[in-house]
Amino acid sequence: MRLLPYLLAGLVFGFVMIKSEAASWYRIMEMFHFQSFHMFGIMASAIATGLTGVLLLKRYGRILTLDGEPIVIPSKAPGRINYIVGGFIFGLGWGVIGLCPGPIFSLVGMGSIGALIALAGALHGTWLYGCVKNRLPH
Amino acid sequence: MNTMLAWLHAPWPWYVAGPLIGLMVPLMLWIGNRSFGISSNLRHICAITQPRVVEVDFFHYDWREHNWSLVFALGAVLGGFLAGIVFANPEPIALSVAALTMFSYWNVPIGEGFLPPVLFDFTWMSMVVMLTGGVLVGFGTRYAAGCTSGHAITGLSTLQPQSMLAVLGIFSGGLLAAHFITPHLFSLLW
Numbered sequence: 001m002r003l004l005p006y007l008l009a010g011l012v013f014g015f016v017m018i019k020s021e022a023a024s025w026y027r028i029m030e031m032f033h034f035q036s037f038h039m040f041g042i043m044a045s046a047i048a049t050g051l052t053g054v055l056l057l058k059r060y061g062r063i064l065t066l067d068g069e070p071i072v073i074p075s076k077a078p079g080r081i082n083y084i085v086g087g088f089i090f091g092l093g094w095g096v097i098g099l100c101p102g103p104i105f106s107l108v109g110m111g112s113i114g115a116l117i118a119l120a121g122a123l124h125g126t127w128l129y130g131c132v133k134n135r136l137p138h
Numbered sequence: 139m140n141t142m143l144a145w146l147h148a149p150w151p152w153y154v155a156g157p158l159i160g161l162m163v164p165l166m167l168w169i170g171n172r173s174f175g176i177s178s179n180l181r182h183i184c185a186i187t188q189p190r191v192v193e194v195d196f197f198h199y200d201w202r203e204h205n206w207s208l209v210f211a212l213g214a215v216l217g218g219f220l221a222g223i224v225f226a227n228p229e230p231i232a233l234s235v236a237a238l239t240m241f242s243y244w245n246v247p248i249g250e251g252f253l254p255p256v257l258f259d260f261t262w263m264s265m266v267v268m269l270t271g272g273v274l275v276g277f278g279t280r281y282a283a284g285c286t287s288g289h290a291i292t293g294l295s296t297l298q299p300q301s302m303l304a305v306l307g308i309f310s311g312g313l314l315a316a317h318f319i320t321p322h323l324f325s326l327l328w
Binding site (some may be wrong): 011025026027029030035037041042045048077084096099107111114121128 | 149151153154155156157159164166167168169170172176177180181184194195196205206207209210211213214215216218221222223227231233236237240241248251252253254265267270275277278281282284285286287289290293294295296298300301303304305306308309310311312317319320323
C-alpha cells in the first residue's frame with residue numbers, strides 16, 4: 001500500500017511521456033533543430049510548475065508527507081565535472097537515439113523493440129560507469 | 139464520454155503535458171520526500187541482476203530501499219502501455235513543416251511509431267547505433283547522476299546549480315549529435 005502512490009505517479013508520468021510525444025525520436029530531433037516550440041513549451045511549463053509547487057510546499061511549512069514527516073528537499077551531491085561531462089555524454093546519446101530514460105521505460109510498455117535495444121545499451125552503459133567510476137574525475 | 143475518449147486518444151499540447159510533468163516534483167516530495175527522477179533505476183536494475191561473483195562496489199547496496207523508485211518506473215511502463223496501446227493516437231505525428239522537410243532531406247520516412255523503423259530493423263548497423271546510443275545514455279546519466287527528469291525538471295525546479303551544469307552538458311551534447319552525427323548516420327544506414 002505504501003508503494004501505491006508511486007505506482008500511480010509513475011503511471012501518469014509514463015502516460016504523459018507518450019501523449020506529449022516527448023518519447024518520439026522525431027520530436028527530439030525537431031527540438032534540437034529549433035523547428036517547433038512544442039518540446040521547449042513542455043520543459044518550460046514543467047519547470048515553472050515544479051518551481052511553483054516547491055515554493056508553495058516551502059511556504060506552507062506545515063505540510064507533511066503521506067508518512068507524516070516534514071518535507072525536506074533533497075540536494076544534489078557536490079561535484080562539477082561529472083555533471084557537465086556526464087550530461088554531455090548523455091546528450092550525445094540522446095541526440096542520436098532520441099530517447100532519454102523516461103521515454104525508454106514508457107516505450108518499453110508500448111512494446112517498442114527499439115526502446116528495448118536502447119534499454120539494453122543503457123544498462124550496459126550504467127554497468128560500465130559503475131566499473132570505471134573511481135577512475136573518473138567528479 | 140466521447141469527448142473524454144477522444145482526449146485520451148489525441149496527443150496532448152505542451153501546456154497540458156508540461157505542467158503534469160512539473161507536478162511530479164512537489165508530488166514526489168509530498169508522497170515521501172523523494173526526488174523525482176527515473177534514470178537511477180538503471181543502477182537499481184544492475185544491482186538486482188549483478189552476479190554474485192563480480193561484485194562491483196557501485197552496485198553493492200540494498201536496492202530494496204529504493205523499491206519506491208522501481209515501482210515508479212513500473213508505473214511509467216504501464217502508463218506507456220495505456221497511452222500507446224490502449225489509447226493509441228490513430229493520427230500520424232503532427233510535426234512542424236520545417237521538421238518534415240528536414241526528415242525528407244535526411245531520407246527518414248515518418249512511420250507510425252515513435253522511432254524511425256530503420257533504427258531497429260535488426261541490421262547490424264541499426265543495432266550498433268541503438269546500442270551505442272543506449273550505452274552513452276546509461277553511462278552519461280549515471281556519471282551526471284540524473285537525466286532530463288532528475289536534472290532539467292527536478293534540479294532546475296529546486297534551483298540546484300549542479301543541475302544547471304548537467305542541463306548545459308546535456309543540451310551541448312544533444313545539439314552536437316543532432317546536427318553533426320545523426321544526419322550522417324542515416325546516409326550510412328540506408
